[in-house]
Amino acid sequence: MSASEIRPLRVALLGCGTVGGAVLRLISEQAHDLTARIGRPVEVAGIAVRRPAHHPDVPQHLLTTDAHALVTRDDVDLVVEVIGGIEPARTLILAAFEAGKSVVSANKALLADDGVALHAAAAKSGVDLYYEAAVAGAIPLLRPLRESLAGDQLRRVVGIVNGTTNYILSRMAETGAGFAEALAEATDLGYAEADPTADVDGFDAAAKAAILASLAFHTPVTAADVHREGISSVSATDVARAAEIGCTVKLLAICERVPNGDGDSVAVRVHPAMIPTAHPLASVGGAFNAVFVEAEAAGQLMFYGQGAGGEPTASAVLGDLVAVARNRLAGAAGQGPSGYADLAVRPMAETPTRYHVSLDVADKPGVLATVAHAFAEHGVSISTVRQNGRGDAATLVIVTHSAPDASLSATIAALRDMPAVRGVTSVLRVEGLS
Numbered sequence: 001m002s003a004s005e006i007r008p009l010r011v012a013l014l015g016c017g018t019v020g021g022a023v024l025r026l027i028s029e030q031a032h033d034l035t036a037r038i039g040r041p042v043e044v045a046g047i048a049v050r051r052p053a054h055h056p057d058v059p060q061h062l063l064t065t066d067a068h069a070l071v072t073r074d075d076v077d078l079v080v081e082v083i084g085g086i087e088p089a090r091t092l093i094l095a096a097f098e099a100g101k102s103v104v105s106a107n108k109a110l111l112a113d114d115g116v117a118l119h120a121a122a123a124k125s126g127v128d129l130y131y132e133a134a135v136a137g138a139i140p141l142l143r144p145l146r147e148s149l150a151g152d153q154l155r156r157v158v159g160i161v162n163g164t165t166n167y168i169l170s171r172m173a174e175t176g177a178g179f180a181e182a183l184a185e186a187t188d189l190g191y192a193e194a195d196p197t198a199d200v201d202g203f204d205a206a207a208k209a210a211i212l213a214s215l216a217f218h219t220p221v222t223a224a225d226v227h228r229e230g231i232s233s234v235s236a237t238d239v240a241r242a243a244e245i246g247c248t249v250k251l252l253a254i255c256e257r258v259p260n261g262d263g264d265s266v267a268v269r270v271h272p273a274m275i276p277t278a279h280p281l282a283s284v285g286g287a288f289n290a291v292f293v294e295a296e297a298a299g300q301l302m303f304y305g306q307g308a309g310g311e312p313t314a315s316a317v318l319g320d321l322v323a324v325a326r327n328r329l330a331g332a333a334g335q336g337p338s339g340y341a342d343l344a345v346r347p348m349a350e351t352p353t354r355y356h357v358s359l360d361v362a363d364k365p366g367v368l369a370t371v372a373h374a375f376a377e378h379g380v381s382i383s384t385v386r387q388n389g390r391g392d393a394a395t396l397v398i399v400t401h402s403a404p405d406a407s408l409s410a411t412i413a414a415l416r417d418m419p420a421v422r423g424v425t426s427v428l429r430v431e432g433l434s
């Protein structure tokens with residue numbers, strides 16, 4: 001072998017937090033295997049951080065605060081971006097592409113916002129942009145969608161893609177606690193960030209849903225296209241009502257292809273929903289992630305594992321690093337995602353959903369008829385009705401058939417105004433009921 005053939009592939013690491021630190025350690029610990037698997041040694045050429053003094057355990061000669069100079073250095077072949085956020089990550093990734101370097105990123109927010117432009121820039125430079133770690137941490141999911149299922153037609157991708165909210169909802173179900181109490185516990189145990197907004201309000205899951213939908217349906221979908229509701233209004237009553245009908249409450253990212261008369265569209269949404277306890281996603285507890293895929297030919301598939309954490313996320317980053325390194329040695333970039341289908345994104349108001357509604361009513365003649373009339377008036381068909389209690393303390397629990405979401409929410413608004421209804425005590429969408 002000539003000297004140029006054995007020159008290591010040199011990696012610029014942007015960010016050295018929990019994930020970056022784990023990437024750095026695994027590259028060192030697995031140097032021998034990575035060399036064998038890639039066909040060339042991999043070494044870290046530099047690590048860009050904002051505050052070098054915060055990284056006493058990292059080889060100090062590798063640290064720099066000048067990330068732009070690092071990614072454009074001639075001796076850097078590949079870039080790993082684990083900074084997160086939109087800027088400066090976006091500018092640095094584009095600079096890496098211009099300099100002919102492939103990028104591995106874990107940056108869901110950036111990919112969900114600007115994936116199309118970033119892929120176009122990578123293709124123009126003939127380099128790779130891989131980001132398996134951006135969705136569901138360690139779970140191999142994006143490559144199966146992009147490659148293994150490339151010959152199939154996907155109908156739905158439904159996932160629990162946020163561990164923080166899954167932990168909170170799991171604790172609410174286990175202990176009967178309300179949202180605030182379960183969030184406080186998650187914060188104390190380190191499952192929730194000090195500022196939990198991105199997780200609790202569904203922003204994190206919405207970014208991941210956009211990425212999943214784009215790959216699943218060969219259609220550009222951004223985070224702004226995703227209907228988003230978080231879990232802060234899920235109550236102990238919602239969770240108890242779910243249990244009464246054999247369901248559990250999960251924050252779901254739902255990406256589906258909706259048949260239309262004049263061409264299919266895609267509907268992408270993140271919201272809490274009741275799912276039957278027999279559904280494969282119902283048993284996903286704690287901070288774990290899982291994604292359930294339905295495809296025409298493959299049928300149902302389930303992906304499960306750790307969706308966050310340094311080592312699990314680093315596993316996905318290193319898998320991508322091996323892939324882009326191999327491509328680089330082969331002298332070719334891998335195939336990026338395809339947006340050829342370019343399906344319209346269906347607004348939430350028109351997306352078919354089902355609701356579970358719990359009402360406090362008086363147990364008097366005509367109340368059920370009045371309530372049923374409100375559903376009928378909005379074109380919503382009722383699937384089941386159950387009454388608990390009697391006299392002044394009666395509760396009506398109604399599960400609807402599928403209807404446009406706007407019709408269901410208009411029905412709820414009408415029920416709230418109805419004198420016969422003392423209170424609408426629980427409203428949640430239902431998924432996966434036959």
Ligand code: HSE
Binds near residue numbers: 163199307
């Ligand atoms: N904060 C995310 C979660 C992990 O709770 O699952 C990173 O996307």
